[in-house]
Amino acid sequence: MATPQPDAGTPVVEVSHLRKTYPAARRGAGPKTAVSDVSFQIARGEIFGILGPNGAGKTTTVECLAGLRHADGGTVRVLGQDPQADPLLIREHVGVQLQEAALHDKITVAEALDVFGSFYTERADSAELLDLLDLTAHRHQQFGKLSGGQKQRLSIALALVGKPQVAILDELTTGLDPAARRATWELVERVRDSGVTVLLVTHFMDEAERLCDRLVVIDGGRVVAEGTPSALIEGLEGDRGVRLRFADDGARDRATQLLTALAERDDDVTAAVPVGDEIEVTGTRKVLFAVVQALAAADVVPDDVRTLERTLEDVFVQVTGRQYRVEENEEVAA
Amino acid sequence: MTAVETTRPVRVNHGGLRFRAFWTLFGSELRVWLREPTGVFFALIFPSLLLLGLGLAIPDFSKPMVDAPPPWNEAPGVTSYLPTIIALAVGTISLTTMPVQFATFREKGILKRLSTTPMPPQNLVGVHMVINVLALIVSAGAAVVGGMVVLGVPFAADPLVVLLVLVLSTTAMFSLGLLVAARAEKGQTASGLGMLIYFPSLMFSGVWVPLSVMPEWMQEIGLYLPLGAAAQGLTMGWFGNEGFPLAQVLVLTVWTLVLFPLGVKLFRWS
Ligand SMILES: Nc1ncnc2c1ncn2[C@@H]1O[C@H](COP(=O)(O)OP(=O)(O)OP(=O)(O)O)[C@@H](O)[C@H]1O
Ligand SMILES: [Mg+2]
Numbered sequence: 001m002a003t004p005q006p007d008a009g010t011p012v013v014e015v016s017h018l019r020k021t022y023p024a025a026r027r028g029a030g031p032k033t034a035v036s037d038v039s040f041q042i043a044r045g046e047i048f049g050i051l052g053p054n055g056a057g058k059t060t061t062v063e064c065l066a067g068l069r070h071a072d073g074g075t076v077r078v079l080g081q082d083p084q085a086d087p088l089l090i091r092e093h094v095g096v097q098l099q100e101a102a103l104h105d106k107i108t109v110a111e112a113l114d115v116f117g118s119f120y121t122e123r124a125d126s127a128e129l130l131d132l133l134d135l136t137a138h139r140h141q142q143f144g145k146l147s148g149g150q151k152q153r154l155s156i157a158l159a160l161v162g163k164p165q166v167a168i169l170d171e172l173t174t175g176l177d178p179a180a181r182r183a184t185w186e187l188v189e190r191v192r193d194s195g196v197t198v199l200l201v202t203h204f205m206d207e208a209e210r211l212c213d214r215l216v217v218i219d220g221g222r223v224v225a226e227g228t229p230s231a232l233i234e235g236l237e238g239d240r241g242v243r244l245r246f247a248d249d250g251a252r253d254r255a256t257q258l259l260t261a262l263a264e265r266d267d268d269v270t271a272a273v274p275v276g277d278e279i280e281v282t283g284t285r286k287v288l289f290a291v292v293q294a295l296a297a298a299d300v301v302p303d304d305v306r307t308l309e310r311t312l313e314d315v316f317v318q319v320t321g322r323q324y325r326v327e328e329n330e331e332v333a334a
Numbered sequence: 335m336t337a338v339e340t341t342r343p344v345r346v347n348h349g350g351l352r353f354r355a356f357w358t359l360f361g362s363e364l365r366v367w368l369r370e371p372t373g374v375f376f377a378l379i380f381p382s383l384l385l386l387g388l389g390l391a392i393p394d395f396s397k398p399m400v401d402a403p404p405p406w407n408e409a410p411g412v413t414s415y416l417p418t419i420i421a422l423a424v425g426t427i428s429l430t431t432m433p434v435q436f437a438t439f440r441e442k443g444i445l446k447r448l449s450t451t452p453m454p455p456q457n458l459v460g461v462h463m464v465i466n467v468l469a470l471i472v473s474a475g476a477a478v479v480g481g482m483v484v485l486g487v488p489f490a491a492d493p494l495v496v497l498l499v500l501v502l503s504t505t506a507m508f509s510l511g512l513l514v515a516a517r518a519e520k521g522q523t524a525s526g527l528g529m530l531i532y533f534p535s536l537m538f539s540g541v542w543v544p545l546s547v548m549p550e551w552m553q554e555i556g557l558y559l560p561l562g563a564a565a566q567g568l569t570m571g572w573f574g575n576e577g578f579p580l581a582q583v584l585v586l587t588v589w590t591l592v593l594f595p596l597g598v599k600l601f602r603w604s
Contacts, residue, residue: 068449068604091452102447106369111362118358119453121351162451 012079012166012197013042013065019073020060034060036221038074042166042214047188047198049215051208051312053324057221058201059099062168066096079165092120095159099170099201102155105144109135109154112143113161120162133157133187149180153187160191167191170201185211205312205324209233217316224319232315239270241308242288244279246300255279255300262294280308355453360461367465377431377469381423382476385416389485396485403575405488413487416477417496417568418540423473424503425539425561427466428511429532430525435462436515437524446604455603463508470504491574499571499579502586503564509590510560512597539565557581560589 020035035057042048050058063069065076067087076082081089103112110126117123130136133153138146146154152172159167169188173181188211192198202208208215209229217225217232225232246252252274259272259281268290269283281291288307295302316324368374389395395412406413436459439445445455481487490496514531518524538556540548545565548556556562567582 066450068446087449088452088454091450094450096447096450098443098447098450100443102443104366104442104444106366107362111365115359115362116451118355119451121452 010080011041011077012044013040013048013199014077015040015061015065015074016076017074018061018064018071018076020057020064020069020071034221035064035071038216038218038221038223040216040223040226042197042199044165044197045192045195046213047192047200047211049208049212050199050201050218051203051205051212051215052218053203056203056218058203058218059170061218062096062170062199062201066090066094066168068096092122092162093165095162095164095167095196097152097155097159097167097169097172099174103143106142108140108142109146110139112154113157116158117161122163124161124163126161129157129160132190134183148175149177149184152176152180152184156184156187156191160196164196166197166199168199168201171203172200173202173204173207181207205316209312217312217319219316219320225315229312232312233310236310236314236318239282240285240287240310242281242291243275243304243306243308244281244291244295244302245277245304246279247303251300251302252277252279254298255295255302258294258298258300259291262290266290352453356457356461359453359457360464363458363461364465367462373431373434377427377466378473378476380426381419381473382480384422385412385419385477386480386484388412388415389481406573406575409488410486412481412485413572414546414569415540415544416481416487417572418545418565419477419481420474420496420500420568421503421539421561421565422536422541423470423477424500424507424564425532425535427470427473428504428507429514429528429535431469432462432466432508432511433515433518433524433528434521436512437518438521440515440518440602440604441520443604449603459512459601466508467504474500490572492571495571495574495578496568499564499567499582499586502583502590503560503567506560506586506589506593507564509593509597512601513593516597516600517602535559535561538562540569545569558585560586560593563589 016039018035018038019033021031021033024031038057038061040048050061052058060069064071065078065083067083067090071084076084078090079093083090107115109130113126113129117126127136130139133156135150135153135157138150141150143151143154156167156169156172159169172188173184176184185207188198188200200208200211212229214228215226216223227235244255246255256272256274256279259269259279263269263272263281263283266283268286269281270287271283272279272281274280281287283290288305292305313324316322389410389412392412395415396410398408399411399413400407402409439455439458445458448455448458482489510531511528514527515524518527536542538552538559539545539561543552545553553566557566563582563585567579567586570576570579570582
């Protein structure tokens, strides 16, 4: 590159040791520390995820960094500015999609875009935005009559109407059906590809895994893991799994014997246990290799071999020692 | 590859842009406001409807007020009810329309949503203050015109005094409305609280018992209440035979000076 960009490499968002305690909601209850220690950096042009269960402190974190809430401790920089000191400084350049719906029921899609567009010095082309978000056909429809997915898309459009450098999207697929979720995911990727840095808040593991270039996992107001989804999954200790299925019970019994013996003898194999009419063998990354070798040596041929997929959910279990559970499951079944 | 813009944000403070955006917001809010038929009915039409309905239905309202000093002895009885109806228009907008409006904005997250844009939510409240003032002009104007044209009510003796009292009633009552809406988390809560103040206020401003026959002690209390002082001051300005409503003007000024800063201070923006 001929001219070095002065800002190239400087993070777009920097949060360090953020802390926020809410005063007691009612008498008798104590104050609630929603965020106790959160730090991360977001580079220009990435989709950065904040992942965590309900009540982990995700929304509080982004509200502090958007200058919507006063943090009790730590520092925040967005585009080099301190939104805690002067929130108005970043308003032009940071688009926010809030977790809750936030429009009059009777305002139409086109009107909402027009009004919000008028707030910014630079504004995106409304027709293009409507097109990008698949809302052109609904532009004269009132907000209250839109479906959940359409409302979310409008909400994203409003976050983008001021041509922001950073877009903060909080729980944008909660309540959507699977098809609408996938469509929204593609949309977020398109937004990133257009040069906008995206901060995505979600409690969906699959969403974070699919979309985020990098992410932090937050639990109980703290960062418990950070990295790219694949690095986090790669970094999981031990316990890769292989599932084997056999044509008949005889072969399966013989395999069980062989593999139990293998587990005792080979350090790379932890255990072999029957699961339904399959056998699940767990161990290090060499487990598949060891299993195949042992079975081949004894000429026991399985019908089917599957390696068990590892996900961010396993990462969460490993770092917190708890199952990942979303308190209120708002996901809409297909 | 497209060059990525790396503008370091600076505070953009284009007065012109903000000014235009305010009126864009105004236009859109006005259109949306007009789409709520019940709200529009109470804010704009209810006072005139009550005036015309009662004026035509109650026999005493169409008979001349023979006991009144001239020239009022030829005016229909409903004349003394018109100032009360103007006060009712102020009270209806400030205690039924406004608190629900603002609390609903809070409930729906609209105030917070605006906080994320370069247009702070204070502008939305400002826009609705303008809309409510316009609504009041329409509503009170319709009552006056309707009363004069349909019921033959004579015009005010001291229009400037009426105007002054009307302006002060508006500032006092809108401040009260703002205060009622300041904390409520839900439109319903604000609505309930507003009603709790609205009905007693109407009583002291002569909606149910006309001021002319209201017992002395009630008038005494009414003088110290914003809507009561409004009705009394408007009545004195309309008839012009009891001098300048100094006490009422003072009461309304004090209410404004107390309620407005309190409403602003307590108002929750998210
Ligand atoms: N305004 C508030 N006053 C008091 N407590 C609050 C407030 N907002 C959030 N909390 C509490 O702080 C904690 C973190 O809340 P936050 O909304 O940041 O979580 P979250 O990770 O966004 O959760 P979700 O996935 O449900 O959106 C929760 O225990 C919540 O009850
Ligand atoms: Mg949240």
